[in-house]
Amino acid sequence: MEFPRTLLELAGSVALLLWGVHMVQTGVQRAWGARLRTVLGQALRNRFAAFAAGLGVTALLQSSTATGLMVTGFAAGGMVDLVPALAVMLGANVGTTLIVQALSFDVSFLSPALVLGGVLAFRRADAAATRDVGRVLIGLGLMLLALRQLLDIVTPYEDTPSLRLLLGALASEPLLDVLVGAVLAWAAHSSVAIVLLVMSLAAKGVLPLAAAFALVLGANLGTAINPVLEGSGADPVARRVPLGNFASRVLGVVVTLAVLPRLAPVLAAMPGDAARLVADFHTLFNLVLATLLFPLLPAYARLLRRLLPARVDPADPARPLYLDAAARETPVVALGGAAREALRLADVLEAMLAGLAEGLARADRRRLAEARRLDDVLDRLTGAIRGYLSGLDGEAMSEADHRRVTEILTFVINMEHAGDVVDRNLLVLANRALKRGRPLTPAQQDELAQVLQRVGANLRMAAALFLSEDPRLARLLAEEKPEFRRIEAEAAEAHFAAMRAGEATEISALHLDLLRDLRRVNAHLVAAAAYPVLETHGELLPSRLRRDD
Template identity: 60%
Template structure:
C-alpha cells in the first residue's frame, strides 16, 4: 500500500474519532443539555461541589470545551462567582482524563454492540430523548472503532520509513510537539481525540516517550484555547474564566516541559507501555494542576479581576456620570459632583414613577413588572455615590462639609428606599392584581395615578431642597405628609365600609394597599428635609406627648 494511501487511512480514522466524539457530545447535550446547565448552576454553592460538577459534566459530554463554554456563559451572566467557575474548569480538565482513561483500554469489541443499541434507540418511533441517547451510543461505538483502526494502522505501518520520517521530524523538539498538540486540539475541538491519537502513536513506538508527553501537554493547552476564542463580545470581564483556565494550563505545561526528560524516564520505568504512560501522564498533569491551583482560587480570581476589570456599559443607567475620580482630592468639587449625581438618581426615580404610571394607565402587567426592576438600578447608583463620598480626602473636610455630606447621604438613602418601596408595595401588588384580571378598577386607578403625580412633584421639591437647603421647601414637603395620611385614612374607611356591607371588597383592598405603599414612598422623599430642619432646631426629638408631672 502506498504512503499517500496510508496517510488517507490515518486521516480517515482520526476523522471517525472526531465525528464519534461530536455525536456523543451533541447527543448528550440534546438529551440532558438544560439539566446539565442546571446541574452546573445548582452545584456552584461551594468550590468542592463545583469541582465535582465540572468533572461529572465533562465525563458525560466528553468535552471540557463544552463545559467551559457553559460555565463561561453562567459566569458572564453573573450567575456564578469567578472562584467557583474556575473550580468547575479544574474539575472539567480532570473529567477529560477520565474519558481518555476509559478509551485507553482498547475495548474495540464493544463497538458493534454500542452501535447496534444506538441505532435501535435512534430509530425508535417515539424519538425524543431515546433518539438523542442513541446518537450518543453510536458516537461511542464509532470512537472505539476509530481507536481500534488507529492502532491497527500504526501496527501495520510502524516499520514504514516514510511514516517514521514524518513523525520523527516533529519528535526531535519538545517545544514543537507542544505547539503541534495545541494546534491539533484547537482545530479538532477535542483534547480527548488528540490524546487518544497520541496514545496510538506511542503504543506502536511511532513517537518516543518524550514526544508523546509533549504532545499531551500541547493537547491540554489547546483545549483551553477554544473557550477563550469562542467567548462572545469584547467585554474583558467575560474573558476572565477562559483566560484563567488557559493560564493554569500554560503554567502547568511550562513546569511539566521543564521536567519532561526526568519525568518521562521515571514513568517509563514504572510502566513500560508507552501508550499507557501518555494516558497516565495526562491524568497526572491535570490532577497536579488542580491540586496546586485549587487552594489558590481566591487570590487567583482577584488577580484576574484586576487584570480584566469590568468594562463600564455606556448605556447602563446605574453607571455614574459625574463622579470624577480626580474630584475626590478636593472636597468642594467632590461634594458638587456627588450632589449632581444625586439629582440624577432622583431623575431615575422620576422615570420609574412615570413608567409605572404608563403601565397602570394601560393595565399593562408586563410594563409594570419591567418598571419594578428599575429599583436595582437605583440601588447600584446609590451605592456608587456612597462609595465616592466615603473616599473623599478627609484631611480637607470642614464641619460644613460634614453637614453637606450628611444631607447628600440622607437624600441618596431616602431616594433609594423610595424606589424599593415603590417596587415592592405599589407596583408588585398592582402586577399581581393585573395577573388575575384584565384591568385595574377605574376609581382606585385614577386616584393612584394622581398620587403618583403628587409623589413626583414632591421629589422635585426634594431635589430643590438638596441644592438650595431652603427651609421653605422643607416646610412644603412636611405639609405633604398630612395629605397622604388623609388619603390613607379615607382608603381604610372605604375598605371597612365595603367589608361591612358585604360588597365587593377586592377593589377597596387594592386601593388601600396602593395608597399605603405610596404614603410610605412619600415619607422617604419627605425625609430628605430632616437634616435641614434639624440644623434649624425645627424637629422634635419624638412625636410622643411628654408625660406631665
C-alpha cells in the same frame, strides 16, 4: 498510489473519531444538557462542590469547553463568585481524562454492539431522550471503530525507516510537539480526540513516548484557546474564567515541559503499554495541576479581578450583552443568553412607552424624539438575536431546545412589531398633536394615561411570563385583550356619537387613533408571551369563530 491511499484512510479515521466525539457530546447535551446546567449552578456554592461538579459534568459532556461556557455565563452574570468558577474549570480539566482512561483499554470489540444498540434506540424509540441515548451509543461505537482503524492503518508502517527518522526528529523537538498538539486540539475543538489519536500512534510504537507526552501537553493547551479567542470582544468580567483557565494551563505546560526530559524516561519505565502510559500522563498532568492550584484559587481570583476589572464606561445600548459566540456549540447555554438578551427588548419598549407618556403629559417634543431613537436600538438588538439563533448547532438541540428557539423568536418579533407601532404611529400622532398646539382634553389625557399605564403593566407581565412560562399568568395576560377591545369600542362609540351631534373634532379622532394603536401594542404583547404558553398547555382555541355544532 499506496501512500496517498494510506493518507486518505488515516484522514478518514481521524474524521470518524472526531465525529464520534461530536455525537457523544451532542447526544448528552440534548438528553441532559439543561439538567446538567442546573446541577452545575447548584454546586457553585463553594469550590469543593464546584470542583466535583465540574469533573462530573465534563465526564458526561466530554467537553471542558461546554462546561466552561456554562460557568462563564454564571460568573459573567454575577450569579457565582470567581473562585468556585475557577474550581469548576480545574474539575472539568480532570473530567476530560476519564473517557481517555476508559478507552485506553482494548474495548474495540464493543464497537459493533454499541452501534447496533444505538441504531435500534435511535430508530425504534418514540421518546426523544431514548433517541439521544442512542446517539451517544453510536458515537461511542464510532470512536472505538476509528481507534481500531487507526491501529490497523499505522501497523504496516511502524518499521518504515523514513517514518522512524521523522518521528525521531519530532521527539527531539518537544516544543514543536506542544505547538502541533495545541493546533490540532484547537482545530478539532476537542482534547479528548487528539489524546486518543496520540495514544493510538504510541500504542504501535510509531510515535516515541517523549513526543507523545509533549503532544498531550499541547492538546491540553489547545482546548483552552477557543473560549479565549471567541470571547475576545466580551466584557472583562466574562473573560476572567476562560483567561484564568488558559493561563493556568500555560503555566502547567511550561513547568512540565521543563522537566519532561527527566520525567519521560521515568514514566516510560513504568509497567503498562504505551497507550496506557499516555493516558496516565494526561491524567497525572491535570490532577497535579489541579492539586497545586486549588489552594491558591482565592489569590488567583484576586489577581484576575485586578487585571480584568469590570467595565464602567457607558455601553452602546444596542450592543448585545449576552450573545456569546463561543456558546453557539452548546445550545443550553446559548438559549439562556438569547433569552436574557430578548428581555432587554422589553426594557427598551418600556422606555419608549414611558417617553410617549411623558411627552404627552408635559407637551415635551424632545422627549418624544428620544423615544423614537430607541426604535433603532430595538431593531439592532432584534437583528442580533435573530442572527445568533440562526447560527446555533441544530444537531446539538433537543425538541425542547427547538421549541425554546421558536418561543424566543416569537417574543423578539412581537416586541419589534410593538416598537414599530409606537415609533411609526403613536409617536407620530403625539408629535402631530403637539405641533399643531391642540392638546388633548383633561378627560382624554387621563384616559390615555391610564391605558398607557395598563400597557406598561402588561409589558412587565409579558417579560415575567417569558421566563416563568406559567399558564395562570398567561391567562391573565390573554384576558387583557378583550378589555382593550372594550376600551377602543367605547371610545369609538363616543366619537361616532359626537360626529352625529356635529361635535366631533380632530383631537377626538386623534384620541381614538392613539387608543387603537395602544390596543395593537397590547395585542403584540399577548402574542409574544401568552399565546405560546397557552398553546403548549392546550388552552388556546384555533379560532374565535363560533362552531355550528
